[in-house]
Amino acid sequence: MSTTTPLEESLAREVNGVSFSQFIERTLQDYGVPGAVVVVASDQGTEYLEGHGVRRRGDSAPVDGNTRFQIASMSKFVTATAVGALVDKRAVSWDAPVRTFSPETVLADAYATENVILRDFFAHRTGLPKYGDLLPRLVEYGPEELLHRARYLPFATSFRFGYEYTNYGIFLGQCSAARAAGMSPPQLLSQTILEPLGMTRSAPVQAELFKDNNHAAAHNLDGSVMPHENVDSFSGAGAIVSTGRDLARWMMMLLAEGSFGGAPILHEDTVRDIFSASMVGGPSSLLGERSTVGLGCESYPFLRWRVVEKNGALNGMRSVVTLIPELRVGIAILANKQMTVFPEAVRAEFLERVLAPSGRDLQKQIHEEQKGWESLVVIPTPPADAQPLTRELNAFTGPYVSPLYGALEITRDGAGFAVKIGEHDYPAMLAHWSGDTFLLRFDDPDIAPGLLKFHFEKEASRASSFDGAEVPPFNTVNYGHFDRT
Known part of the structure; x- marks a missing residue:
């Protein structure tokens, strides 16, 4: 009698002459990615877990399910679940003014200070300027100093005017919630999510990456090794280190509506709230239909199914996690190359194999998006009508x-x-x-x-x-x- 699940069988089945594993290997080569791990999970367990390629270009050590990667902004999704655990304990609320449980959270706009809620921070709708990645590089500021300096950060738009992706905002939401629970921001992640789920090779600090030799090196667009990026100061905005095997446990919990191994980690309503729309987003990258912004994640329709997703990028690292709550299945891809769309290509192939063909050439479309990702690190040049320097x-x-x-x-x-x-x-x-x-x-x-x-x-x-x-x-x-x- 076969012990394989229907999901495992669909991934092993050949489509256009290749299995899912063969597609990953081919796509790894097409995009020049040294190594990656791909994990598929359901509410019942890990359905697929394979490392592909090598941890470091030029070396032979392979990527496997226990290889540590920086998961970059996928951390935001994990952080939302950690804050959700505090919501369940009524230590905080998604929709109560943050000042009621963290009066030290002061923003440059007085009205925003009085009214901002955690949902604003995690749905990127505060009006704070995008990214905000310089501040944590300047000095090893602790959470208190970073929280204090938020009052000097000018708003990019009016409060709740629209969507502006901000790492600082995620950190402020995480820090405010952690303060209400008497924790530091890293403790919030460890004690509410990583430890209860038994994610033993995961931590919210970069040092976790180097605890042994089984970790992924960071590679630039030309394939050369580049320094890893340290974003520990902004913690849950991008600092989590994890593995394919560990991420499967977190995915299983979400796909089982908050339970893991028979024990509740999050309430069902909290999981649904994280997935649900807190504001309207732009067109999705796959089928162009309207996306929505959840808490630390986004969602969009793929054919008749709703897909919940979060991607990430740090120096030499890319990540994507995609969940299909209705079917209780999902996939995560971690890759060790700068600004590559390899994770999106694998995710698209997974969706078409598990759900249904989209009727479009998604691989061609994603390949064309590669230039857009690379443009994120392009240095702009002076305008054609630039005026000369007139001063010493x-x-x-x-x-x-x-x-x-x-x-x-x-x-x-x-x-x-x-x-x-x-x-x-x-x-x-x-x-x-x-x-x-x-x-x-x-x-x-x-x-x-x-x-x-x-x-x-x-x-x-x-x-x-x-x-x-x-x-x-x-x-x-x-x-x-x-x-x-």
């Missing part, structure tokens, strides 16, 4: 300060500038853009560049301040206002 370089040098980022020092470096930010002199580069405007950029490709427009008081020989600005449609950030000190 020394007019821009000197010390500046921001209440959010702290000190910024601009010094001469040959024919250009050198920039250091924060107490630990985090390095940056400044290149002329146009007129009195310069482009600030960083070696770390995950920290987006931004424009700095310098201001001069009447007849002053040196700049008195500068303001940040974005460069549409490039992936850039507004770094706000700095004054000369």
Whole structure:
């Protein structure tokens, strides 16, 4: 008698002459990904778990189900489930003003401070600016300092005006909830989700990655090894390290509506609330239909089924987790290459094998999206009508300060500038853009560049301040206002 499940049989069945495993191997080569782990889970258990390729290009050590990866922004989905455990205990509420259980959470907008709720943070609808990845690089700020500095972060839009993906916002929601429970942000993740689920090779800090040799190296677009990115300061926004085997346990819990091994981890209503729409999103990347934003995740229709999903990216890492709650099945893919759409390609193949053919060439479509992902790390170039520099370089040098980022020092470096930010002199580069405007950029490709427009008081020989600005449609950030000190 066969012991395989119908799901296992559908993955083993050949489609267009290849099984699911063979498709993964072929796609791994097509996208030049050194290694990946793919796990399929249901509410009953792990249905498929295979490592493909190698942990580090040029080495022979293979990826397996226990290989540690940084799961990047997939962490946000896990963090939402951790906060959900506190909601179940009535320590916090998704919809009560955060000030009622964390009065130290103060935002730059007084009305938002009074009214912001956890749902706002986890659905990215606060109006805080996108990403916010520079601050945790400047110095090893603790959660209290990061929470305090939020009051200096200008809003990008009006409160609840629309969707703006923000790592800082997720951290603020996590930190506020953790404070209400008397925990640190990492303790919240460990004690409510990772430990109860027996995710023994997982942790909310980068150090977990290096506990043994079975971990994935980070690879750049050209295949070279690049440094791993440390985002521990923003914790549940992107810092979790895990494995395919461990993630299967978390997926099983969600697909079983909150229970694991017969024990309740989350209430059914809490799981449904996390999956449900908290605001309208844009078109989905697969079929173009309207998506919605849940708590730490998104969802969209695929044919007649609703799919819940979260992807992630850090230096040299990509991740995707996709759940089909109605069928109680899901897939997670972790890959060790910068900005590759390999996870999306595998996820699309899975959906068409398990649900039904979409009637479109999804693989061609996803392959065409590769350039869009790569564009996220493209450094913008000055406009064709750029105005020449009209002042001496020394007019821009000197010390500046921001209440959010702290000190910024601009010094001469040959024919250009050198920039250091924060107490630990985090390095940056400044290149002329146009007129009195310069482009600030960083070696770390995950920290987006931004424009700095310098201001001069009447007849002053040196700049008195500068303001940040974005460069549409490039992936850039507004770094706000700095004054000369």
